[in-house]
Amino acid sequence: MDLAFTPEEQKFREDIRAWVGANLPADISHKVHNALRLTRDDMQRWAKILGKKGWLGHGWPKEFGGPGWNAVQKHLFEEECALAGAPRVVPFGPVMVAPVIMAFGSPEQQKRFLPGIASGEVWWSQGYSEPGSGSDLASVKCKAERRGNKYIVNGQKTWTTLGQYGEWIFCLVRTSTEGKPQTGISFLLIDMKSPGVTVRPIVLLDGEAEVNEVWFDNVEVPAENLIGEENKGWTYAKHLLSHERTNIADVNRAKRELERLKRIAKAEGVYEDARFRDEIAKLEVDVVALEMLVLRVLSAEKSGKNSLDIAGLLKIRGSEIQQRYSELMMLAAGPFSLPFIEEAMEAGWQGDFPGGLPGDAPLASTYFNLRKTTIYGGSNEVQRNIVSQFVLG
Amino acid sequence: MDFDFTDDQEQLRDAVRKWVDKGYDFERRRGIAKAGGFSREAYGQLAELGLAGLYIPEDDGGLGMGPVEGMVVMEELGRGIVLEPLAQALIAGAVLSSYAPADVKAAWLPKISGGEALVVLASQERAARYRLDVCEAKAAQAGANWALTATKSIVPAGDQADAFIVPAQVKGKIALFLVERTAAGVTTRGYSTQDGGRSAEVLLKDAPASLITLDGLAALEHATDIGIAATCAEAVGVMDKTVAITVEYMNTRKQFGVVISSFQALRHRMADMKMQLELARSMSYYASLKLNAPPAERRAAMARAKYQLGVSMRFIGQQAVQLHGGIGVTDEYIVSHYFKRLTQMEMSFGDTLHHLGEVSGRMQDTAGVFA
Numbered sequence: 001m002d003l004a005f006t007p008e009e010q011k012f013r014e015d016i017r018a019w020v021g022a023n024l025p026a027d028i029s030h031k032v033h034n035a036l037r038l039t040r041d042d043m044q045r046w047a048k049i050l051g052k053k054g055w056l057g058h059g060w061p062k063e064f065g066g067p068g069w070n071a072v073q074k075h076l077f078e079e080e081c082a083l084a085g086a087p088r089v090v091p092f093g094p095v096m097v098a099p100v101i102m103a104f105g106s107p108e109q110q111k112r113f114l115p116g117i118a119s120g121e122v123w124w125s126q127g128y129s130e131p132g133s134g135s136d137l138a139s140v141k142c143k144a145e146r147r148g149n150k151y152i153v154n155g156q157k158t159w160t161t162l163g164q165y166g167e168w169i170f171c172l173v174r175t176s177t178e179g180k181p182q183t184g185i186s187f188l189l190i191d192m193k194s195p196g197v198t199v200r201p202i203v204l205l206d207g208e209a210e211v212n213e214v215w216f217d218n219v220e221v222p223a224e225n226l227i228g229e230e231n232k233g234w235t236y237a238k239h240l241l242s243h244e245r246t247n248i249a250d251v252n253r254a255k256r257e258l259e260r261l262k263r264i265a266k267a268e269g270v271y272e273d274a275r276f277r278d279e280i281a282k283l284e285v286d287v288v289a290l291e292m293l294v295l296r297v298l299s300a301e302k303s304g305k306n307s308l309d310i311a312g313l314l315k316i317r318g319s320e321i322q323q324r325y326s327e328l329m330m331l332a333a334g335p336f337s338l339p340f341i342e343e344a345m346e347a348g349w350q351g352d353f354p355g356g357l358p359g360d361a362p363l364a365s366t367y368f369n370l371r372k373t374t375i376y377g378g379s380n381e382v383q384r385n386i387v388s389q390f391v392l393g
Numbered sequence: 394m395d396f397d398f399t400d401d402q403e404q405l406r407d408a409v410r411k412w413v414d415k416g417y418d419f420e421r422r423r424g425i426a427k428a429g430g431f432s433r434e435a436y437g438q439l440a441e442l443g444l445a446g447l448y449i450p451e452d453d454g455g456l457g458m459g460p461v462e463g464m465v466v467m468e469e470l471g472r473g474i475v476l477e478p479l480a481q482a483l484i485a486g487a488v489l490s491s492y493a494p495a496d497v498k499a500a501w502l503p504k505i506s507g508g509e510a511l512v513v514l515a516s517q518e519r520a521a522r523y524r525l526d527v528c529e530a531k532a533a534q535a536g537a538n539w540a541l542t543a544t545k546s547i548v549p550a551g552d553q554a555d556a557f558i559v560p561a562q563v564k565g566k567i568a569l570f571l572v573e574r575t576a577a578g579v580t581t582r583g584y585s586t587q588d589g590g591r592s593a594e595v596l597l598k599d600a601p602a603s604l605i606t607l608d609g610l611a612a613l614e615h616a617t618d619i620g621i622a623a624t625c626a627e628a629v630g631v632m633d634k635t636v637a638i639t640v641e642y643m644n645t646r647k648q649f650g651v652v653i654s655s656f657q658a659l660r661h662r663m664a665d666m667k668m669q670l671e672l673a674r675s676m677s678y679y680a681s682l683k684l685n686a687p688p689a690e691r692r693a694a695m696a697r698a699k700y701q702l703g704v705s706m707r708f709i710g711q712q713a714v715q716l717h718g719g720i721g722v723t724d725e726y727i728v729s730h731y732f733k734r735l736t737q738m739e740m741s742f743g744d745t746l747h748h749l750g751e752v753s754g755r756m757q758d759t760a761g762v763f764a
Binding site: 002009259262280281289296302303316317383391392 | 660700752
């Protein structure tokens with residue numbers, strides 16, 4: 001047992017840190033460190049920088065052009081990116097659909113889709129949830145009917161994150177209503193420029209349109225865009241959900257944001273208030289405990305051991321911690337988090353922020369926004385079902 | 394970064410687990426608790442396994458092992474809620490090895506290793522609560538001899554121990570001494586504790602003492618941190634077993650015609666218990682892996698760990714009783730004994746609020762395991 005990373009891992013970390021330091025645009029990291037709004041261009045600029053280096057698909061094996069890093073190296077890479085203030089990589093292409101294409105796609109599909117994902121040129125979206133299918137994802141109704149060498153798609157997807165920028169979307173579609181709901185689902189790649197695709201933004205509680213509804217009205221999709229076999233899509237979807245288990249805890253970002261919370265608490269004059277400070281101290285322990293949990297999972301992966309019983313806990317704890325730090329940031333500013341001045345959440349805003357500090361502007365919005373974390377990716381209640389299944393059978 | 398145990402560590406775990414399973418079942422424990430809460434015979438069996446000398450160098454008759462081995466052993470003892478205070482042997486072995494002069498080491502380390510001598514920390518004072526720098530005990534020097542006057546409370550197995558490690562004031566600073574229980578001026582009043590174990594009030598009146606070190610506060614902090622790491626590990630064992638007992642009960646007990654593990658409200662409670670157990674286990678690893686760090690880093694780590702363990706122990710203990718229903722509050726059934734043990738451990742070496750204060754006071758601008 002050893003808490004320290006090996007000298008090789010340390011060296012790897014230092015190399016990553018140096019590269020990120022030299023290549024992450026300062027205007028982007030400024031926005032991330034201050035929770036200011038990121039544009040499509042910000043996100044894609046960073047994606048393309050990573051893509052050029054071959055690190056956008058940093059979890060990819062070498063045979064598909066990835067760096068072939070192990071679990072610890074991936075973790076260190078993500079940590080260095082997070083601490084430096086890099087935006088989170090939009091996961092739908094490189095983290096979600098790419099592994100499915102690698103595992104179940106044909107060589108032609110791999111050749112056709114992977115390069116655009118690896119370079120960051122093509123923006124992918126996720127078509128999973130539907131109005132009637134949230135936690136119960138296997139109940140999806142969006143229908144794809146085979147006609148000759150085409151599928152005709154009709155239905156609706158929702159909660160499509162950043163779908164307003166999407167060029168391609170991977171969808172779970174119903175191709176059969178026979179048998180169990182899971183057995184009639186297929187995994188289809190759809191060009192969002194196809195006639196009949198409509199994207200409608202949904203304004204969320206923080207005033208931003210981060211997610212969308214996507215409508216399909218007799219959309220023609222070439223049959224060659226089907227991944228694997230018809231009606232086997234649920235298997236592929238589960239593969240996707242099982243990927244990148246430790247990243248979901250987002251502990252690296254939590255470390256960065258805990259440091260930011262301390263800065264905010266100092267600026268707002270509550271850091272020396274024992275009652276407030278103790279709340280930060282609790283979060284400090286929570287973050288260390290979460291990081292230890294993540295390291296345990298990584299160590300198990302490194303030595304090829306099963307850690308499924310604890311991996312299920314990561315999403316629950318990680319999301320709770322995200323909500324807690326955003327809550328404490330807002331409470332640190334107190335009443336001065338209340339003015340809702342959208343311009344003040346843009347970089348470079350020079351106005352007077354009423355009463356408080358300009359940095360107070362996004363605190364409440366971030367708090368509101370992060371309520372999503374215990375809902376998405378399988379709600380925390382669904383996660384507790386999974387954990388209890390492991391423990392109780 | 395590696396959290397695998399070596400084969401030797403796994404063998405050590407198996408050996409201790411075997412002894413707990415075969416040699417320390419619930420009936421034996423109940424008998425020991427009824428008879429006063431400490432069995433010299435059971436303690437001797439732990440020593441026979443080499444455990445009393447775990448932290449004592451091989452040259453002094455011990456096994457010369459480190460914190461991870463200590464953690465493994467304490468987890469297993471926790472699983473069986475063993476009453477005999479092995480953590481005290483770990484503390485005494487390490488403190489005497491690190492700080493005592495050669496003659497004290499030569500006199501005591503082999504006896505501690507062999508189990509002939511039980512040496513325990515006698516540091517608790519009424520006014521100090523969990524603070525280590527508050528100490529009213531006084532040491533007076535006459536030539537080469539020291540004499541201690543003190544009242545020390547909740548001393549583990551205090552009326553059964555052979556000697557005490559005692560902090561006392563010397564010219565406004567805390568020094569650490571060794572006092573034999575049979576020495577003149579020593580009186581003890583033993584009693585049972587809530588968990589079925591044994592403690593004593595120890596009164597020293599001009600009792601002859603051997604000096605361990607004049608740098609007593611540093612040594613006492615070190616001793617306490619060994620105790621914290623050991624308690625964290627022991628607590629993980631207690632909680633692991635508590636969860637297992639509760640799982641078994643939930644999968645057997647029927648109400649409304651079905652096993653109660655089929656009810657989602659109860660399943661989610663169990664998921665929350667599993668969460669607390671694994672957070673606790675993670676922080677117990679953290680504590681043991683930081684036990685040899687420089688003092689400031691070590692102290693900060695122990696505070697973080699004991700805070701988490703305290704939260705976890707209270708939650709798991711209370712919920713285990715709750716999920717058992719009526720049987721959970723009986724003396725006859727095993728789970729209440731695990732609950733009481735967890736409750737007592739929360740208040741050993743600093744409770745949760747105390748350590749929250751420590752974490753809060755030591756907070757830096759940085760965050761995380763490596764900060």
